[in-house]
Amino acid sequence: VQLQASGGGLVQAGGSLRISCAATLRPFDSYAMGWFRQAPGKEREFVAGISWDGRLTFYTDSVKGRFTISRDNAKNTVDLRMDSLKPEDTAVYHCGAIAGYFGGSYGYFSDTSRYNYWGQGTQVTVSS
Secondary structure (H helix, E strand, C coil), rough: EEEEEEECEEECCCHHHHEEEEEEECCCCHHEEEEEEECCCCEEEEEEEEECCCEEEEECHHCCCCCEEEEEEEEEEEEEEECCCCHHHHHEEEEEEEEEECCCCCCHHHHHCCCEEECCCCEEECCC
């Protein structure tokens, strides 16, 4: 398993949650990373992305100001901190990795076809 997501759970609306993705991919800093989510009956949608060095971050409009993506290349992890959660944030959250991408294009990060590896997902449920 190259990517292992964890940290999901049940939280009330307005609450916070941090999910994490541990990678066995090496060297980890040669991978751009992203978080996507998929609700029942819906397509997988982009949530956030982060460049190989952590300097560039990208967010879909619906989570801007509420979610924060970060990475620790020494620990080979990428986290998603989620604040002010809403019921519509309920979904299975997947982390993904793009091999050898050192650019900074939102369009690139948000395109599922660019990703070479996916984690199995972690469930986030926000109750109203």
